Amino acid sequence: MPLINLSGLSSKEAEKRLNQFGKNIVFKRKRFKPLIHFFKKFNSPLLILLVFSGLILFLLGQNLNAFIIILMVFVSAVLDFINTYKSEKIIEDLLQKISNKVSVLRDNKKIEILISEVVPGDIVYLEAGDIVPADCLVLEADDFFVNQSTLTGESLPLEKYSILKKELSEEDLNQIDFSLENKNLVFMSTSVVIGYAKVLVLRTGAQTEFGKLFEHIQIKESEANFEINIKKFSFFMAKLIGFMTVFVFLSNTILGRGVLNSFVFAVAIAVGLTPELLPVIISVSLAYGAKKMSKKEVVIRNLSSIENFGSMNILCTDKTGTLTENRITLIKCIDAQGKESEEVLFYSYLSSIFRTSRKNPLDEAIKEHKKFDTSYFKKIDEIPFDFERKRDSIVAQNTKTNERILITKGAPEDIYKISKINEKEKEQIQEEFEKLSADGFRVLAVAFKKIPVEDKNTYDVSYENDMDFLGFCAFFDPPKKTAGEAILELKNLGVEIKILTGDSEILTQKVCKELNLEVKGVLLGKEIENLKDEDLKIKVENTTIFARVTPTQKERIIQILKQQGNVVGYLGDGINDLGALKAADVGISVNNAVDVCKEVADIILLRHSLRVLKDGIIEGRKTFENTMKYIKMVFSSNFGNMFSMMFAPYILPFLPMKPSQILLNNFLYDLSQTTIPTDNVSYKDIKKPVKWNFKELLFFMLVFGLISSIFDFITFFVLRSLSLSEEMFQTGWFIESLATQVFVIYIIRSKYSTFKSLPSFAVILGTFLVVAFSWILPYLTIGKYFYFEQLPFNILKMIIIIVLSYLLVVELVKIIFYKNIIKSKHHEDDFHASQPE
Numbered sequence: 150m151p152l153i154n155l156s157g158l159s160s161k162e163a164e165k166r167l168n169q170f171g172k173n174i175v176f177k178r179k180r181f182k183p184l185i186h187f188f189k190k191f192n193s194p195l196l197i198l199l200v201f202s203g204l205i206l207f208l209l210g211q212n213l214n215a216f217i218i219i220l221m222v223f224v225s226a227v228l229d230f231i232n233t234y235k236s237e238k239i240i241e242d243l244l245q246k247i248s249n250k251v252s253v254l255r256d257n258k259k260i261e262i263l264i265s266e267v268v269p270g271d272i273v274y275l276e277a278g279d280i281v282p283a284d285c286l287v288l289e290a291d292d293f294f295v296n297q298s299t300l301t302g303e304s305l306p307l308e309k310y311s312i313l314k315k316e317l318s319e320e321d322l323n324q325i326d327f328s329l330e331n332k333n334l335v336f337m338s339t340s341v342v343i344g345y346a347k348v349l350v351l352r353t354g355a356q357t358e359f360g361k362l363f364e365h366i367q368i369k370e371s372e373a374n375f376e377i378n379i380k381k382f383s384f385f386m387a388k389l390i391g392f393m394t395v396f397v398f399l400s401n402t403i404l405g406r407g408v409l410n411s412f413v414f415a416v417a418i419a420v421g422l423t424p425e426l427l428p429v430i431i432s433v434s435l436a437y438g439a440k441k442m443s444k445k446e447v448v449i450r451n452l453s454s455i456e457n458f459g460s461m462n463i464l465c466t467d468k469t470g471t472l473t474e475n476r477i478t479l480i481k482c483i484d485a486q487g488k489e490s491e492e493v494l495f496y497s498y499l500s501s502i503f504r505t506s507r508k509n510p511l512d513e514a515i516k517e518h519k520k521f522d523t524s525y526f527k528k529i530d531e532i533p534f535d536f537e538r539k540r541d542s543i544v545a546q547n548t549k550t551n552e553r554i555l556i557t558k559g560a561p562e563d564i565y566k567i568s569k570i571n572e573k574e575k576e577q578i579q580e581e582f583e584k585l586s587a588d589g590f591r592v593l594a595v596a597f598k599k600i601p602v603e604d605k606n607t608y609d610v611s612y613e614n615d616m617d618f619l620g621f622c623a624f625f626d627p628p629k630k631t632a633g634e635a636i637l638e639l640k641n642l643g644v645e646i647k648i649l650t651g652d653s654e655i656l657t658q659k660v661c662k663e664l665n666l667e668v669k670g671v672l673l674g675k676e677i678e679n680l681k682d683e684d685l686k687i688k689v690e691n692t693t694i695f696a697r698v699t700p701t702q703k704e705r706i707i708q709i710l711k712q713q714g715n716v717v718g719y720l721g722d723g724i725n726d727l728g729a730l731k732a733a734d735v736g737i738s739v740n741n742a743v744d745v746c747k748e749v750a751d752i753i754l755l756r757h758s759l760r761v762l763k764d765g766i767i768e769g770r771k772t773f774e775n776t777m778k779y780i781k782m783v784f785s786s787n788f789g790n791m792f793s794m795m796f797a798p799y800i801l802p803f804l805p806m807k808p809s810q811i812l813l814n815n816f817l818y819d820l821s822q823t824t825i826p827t828d829n830v831s832y833k834d835i836k837k838p839v840k841w842n843f844k845e846l847l848f849f850m851l852v853f854g855l856i857s858s859i860f861d862f863i864t865f866f867v868l869r870s871l872s873l874s875e876e877m878f879q880t881g882w883f884i885e886s887l888a889t890q891v892f893v894i895y896i897i898r899s900k901y902s903t904f905k906s907l908p909s910f911a912v913i914l915g916t917f918l919v920v921a922f923s924w925i926l927p928y929l930t931i932g933k934y935f936y937f938e939q940l941p942f943n944i945l946k947m948i949i950i951i952v953l954s955y956l957l958v959v960e961l962v963k964i965i966f967y968k969n970i971i972k973s974k975h976h977e978d979d980f981h982a983s984q985p986e
Contacts, residue, residue, distance in 0.1 A: 157254030157272040164181075166268035171821035173267045173283055173353040175337075175360045187230045202416045211413055217812045218420055238804055247791045251282045271350040279341045284357045285348035286325065287311050287333050294510060298469050299338045299723030301329060301359065301651050306342040306477075306510055309335055322351065327358065336724070343510060353364055361699070362725070376453050378841040379431070382780065383922040394419040400798045413808045418794055420812055430779045434826035445764050446755035448740075456776065457735045458718070458769025462643055462838040463710055464762065465703075465729065466720040468650045468657050471757060472628040472664060479518040480590065480627070483622040485574070487581045493620040494596060495521055497595050500543045500556040503528040511593055514624055525549045530608045539563040544600070544608050544832030552798040553602045556595070557613055561621070564594035568618040582621060583737035589659030599662070625659070625711055633664040635759035642766055643837040647710075651725065654696035661694065674698040677705070685709050699890075704728035716838065720762070722746055737762070770835035775825050777839075778898050781849055782822070786890040788850060789857020793865075799863065803875045809935050810883050814890075814923075821891045821919035824911040831906045852960065852966060853897070860955040862887065867947060876938040880927050881948060887923045888952045891916050896959045900967045903960055 158166070159769040199222045206215035207530045249260045254272035264282040267273065273285060275293075287293065287309050289938050294306040312333050327334065335348060337359040354360055401411035435456070439449040449455060469475050482493035526545045534541035540559025546552070557564065561582050565575055565623060585592045596616035634644060650657055654671050661668050670692040677685065677698065689709050698706070701720075707729050710717045719726070719733035723746065730736035730749050738750035739757045747753055754761055797805040806814065861882075868881045894916060899906035924945075927937035940948075 156257050158268070158270050159256055163255060163266075163268055163271065167266060167269060168839075170268055170353055174265050175354060175357070187226070197856055199420060202419055206413070206416060207411065209413065211808070213809060213919045216814055227511075230572060235650040244746050246531065251279070255663075267350055267353055269350050269353055271636070273348050273350055275335070275341050275346045275348060277341050277343050277345075281337055281339045283337050283350045283354075284352040284359075285335050285402045285501070286322075287335060287346050287348050289347040290344065291346070294342040294344055294348040295335050295339050296342050296475075297329060297336065297339045298475075298651075299340070300336060300362070300725055307332070308509065309333065309346065310486075311346075325351070327352075328752065329358070343513065353956055360801075362727075378843075380845075386783075390419050393792070394739065396795055397798075399806075400795070404798050406798070406804070410804075414804055414811075416808070418811065420631045420815055430825055431776055433823065434772045434775050437826045438772045442768055445761055447761050447765055448753040449751075450747075451751035453667075454735050455765070455769045456773045457716060457751070458765045459835070459839045460768070460841070461715040461735055463645050463647060463715045463765060464639065464718045465647045465649050465707060465710075465733070467722075467726065468648055468652055468660055471625065471629075471720055471759065472632050472648070472660050472666075473628055475626060477514045477591070477624050478627045479511075479514040480623045480625045480835075481586075482595075482620060482622050483581065485578045485581065485618055487584070489621050492620065493595055494519060496556050496597050496619060497558060497593075497622050499523055499526060499545060500558050501594075503531065503543045503545060505531060506543065511591075511622075511624055515622065524772075529553065529606055532608060532613070533609055534559070538610065538613075540567075540613070542608075542610075542613055546602070551602060553600050554597060555600050555608070555612055555616070556597050557616060558593055558595050558622075561594040563614075564596050564618065567613045568596050568616050570618050571635065576647035578618060585621060585623050587655065588623075588655070589656040592624055593621045593622040593624070595622060603976075626656070628660050628663045629758070631758060631760050633666075635763060636664055636666050638763045639759065639766070639827060641836070642763065642949070644766060647689075647695065647706075649695045649698055649706060649729065651697060654694060656873060657694050657696050665694070668693045670694070674702055677702050682709065684689060686713060689713075698702055700728050704732045707732040716840075720759075722757075743758075767835060770839050771830045772826070773839045774830045774834050775828050777913045778828065778894065779825055780846070780854075781853075781897050782890070782894060785849065785853035786857045786893045789854040789861065792854055793861035796950075797865065799876075800862075803871070804879070805865070805882055806879050807936055810879060810937075814835050814883055814887050817887060817919050817923055818890050821916050824909070824915035826895070827911045828898060828909045829907065831901060833901065834899065849966070852962065856955070856958060857889065858961060860951060861886070864948070864951055867951065868944075873944075873963075874938065876936055877940060877944075880937045880940055881944060884927075884940075884945075885948045885951060888920050888948075889955050891920050892952065892956060893959055896956060896963055900963075902964075906928065 161531045161944050199218055203215045203218035203222070206212075206218065207467065251264050251267060252261055252274040254266065254274070255262070264280075267282045269283075271283075272288070273282060275281065281295065288311055290309060293309045294310050296306045310332050325331075325334070329336065334351075335346070337357040339354075346495075397418050398411050398415035401414060402408055406414075431453075436447075438455045438970065442449060442455075466472070482490050482497060484490040484493060494515075497515050498519065501515040502510055502523060503526075525548050529544040529546055531544070532542040538559070540557050540563050542555055542557040544555050547554070557567065561579075565578070570578065582592055582594075582618065585714055596618050598616040600612060639646060648657055648661070651674075654673060658668060658671065660666075671694045672686070672688055672692045674695075674697040677695070680688065684707055685705070689706060690713070695702070695706055703726070707717050707719060711732070711734065716734045718735035718737060719729045720737040721727075722739050723732055724766060727746060727749065730738065735752065736750040737752045737754065738746040739754045740747070752765065794805060858937060864882055864885050868878050873881065894912065895908060896903055898908060898912075926932045926935070
């Protein structure tokens, strides 16, 4: 690179370098391709099974039956796709809201360009609030402080300084140390806290420190925990359906019902068993939850993560910005004896308002803490800060008393050197300083003395001696006012918080104490480095604070927690959080995070707050519970009815239902379930993390499926005892089957008494309308197309008695079932609690 031109690049040269170095982009967001995403919605094994069944029926001339199947599959996929598309549009709109321009010097003019168009050699202007667009060398600086927490996790801003050379050669640039501690460099993705600077761009895109760190992190789309369980369930159901379909086909063929009729009936059974509405129920539930959360400033990027929220029992988060305000605040001023002192505060304030050489966050914090009337003071001179003295001084004059004073602030050790204190006093003062440091405060010492009023207005460091030691100013990044309450709410919801930070363990413990967050243990990065996975597994359970950890260690901690069966969420906003965000079951970021974090996160908060997470967890648990209601219904009444059909050929001389009736039954049943996402959920069901329990589901299937089948066979014997025609029998079982399938939602929708947890109005309306339609269908003209016959009132009365008896038995068995489940869980907990650690 030639000698740097401080008037910036020409447009022509900038274009040339853009072609040479490429765009200043680290992560290129994948473009959403609607057509590809739409076809991906058909990759469920259940939907594939249905499509295959529908195609076979078309080939066999069963057009009506095939049409019903294909319609259900198509509606399911379209609804799922629409919700995914809406989510993608939301995240795109969010990213567009974030400023992505920067001021540069081009053609001797200060203009604004896109950050992606910044090239090496550009002169860039930065001020408070700006994001640094590339790795740059500071040419000019005025009170320039940068927050590097996105790269390092350190919360305190660092001051950056201009280089001394006015001209730079290629050799100078090659010798630059690109370590994060270099006070002449600023790095991509960091932010300007205070001040102004003119910087020279050295490296862009993948060549930056940000880019290099990003390269080491493999970004792969991982399936959500809930998605994995749904897929397992789908494969289980596919195997079960396959077995039962073959069994029914062979049974009817052997009994002489005809190969074609037996095959069409078997396919109808397969469709009846298939929970084809499961993707729709999940999609509608998630969309409903996402819509409610969007009103609370939460953008759901990955819809399935809402249900992972419901299962989350550990939330890992950084300290800065989440638990704290991410700004330095003056907490108190004390004298040498440790007592709060207004005098120390006043002289500190006077020094800060007159200080002009370098305004830093500590001075700003002092000025914001309390305002004093200083109109009767005038500034005489200023002795600037330097790294040798580690202090600065102000000379001011009281116009009322005509007294002139010197105020000095700086590092305690350096203030001791210029103060009139003996060894005993120094020990006492040092003890107070150590107490403040142990409490996690950043400390500034203050000294003062009166000086003679002279004609001179210029002073130097020789006046900094024989000063009166006043005391200390203690600074802190304060906890958020809402964080304490949010932590308690999360605890009540069964979510444990663990802090993963690159910051000091002392500062972090101080924050936890302020927020009443119980600290079970502290583990440092250097200790983690020497631990094997087996040892770390033991440690992480009883550790709340992981301090001074690296990005790789954060990721490792989360992986270890997941291996122990926890569902883990991680809240982060910097490149140092990227690996942890991807490793977590629920990756959470904020709207002012680096773009790549927003891209890989499942959920984006428009407000950096733990309180909105509480709302997300509750919505996630509601969505999970409502989805499980549908699955439980598939495992009970729906499965039970189809199970009955396996053995019906051995006790009936005809098919219990015609294929078209089975498909209609299934379609109407599915229609009644579309309101489940709006259902009410008892607080008792969501006060603890919800988990997918296959063992419990299978037990549920056996118990309630068996009950459903028993009542099916009761219906068979009752209707057969009345010597009904084939069509009347099929009509009777159709309406009984649909009523028991639909109304059982009132029983199994809650673990508690049906009358203590009422369903939503939409569920009541939807279920009654569907059952009412099915019961009047035989009396309508359209019923003839499905081979229905009108039933006399005495038969309807008997069917009503069977339906009510079924619901009563299910209610009683449900109470016994969940009592035993709760007991077994308590015994299991007691067993684990009694085991030696």
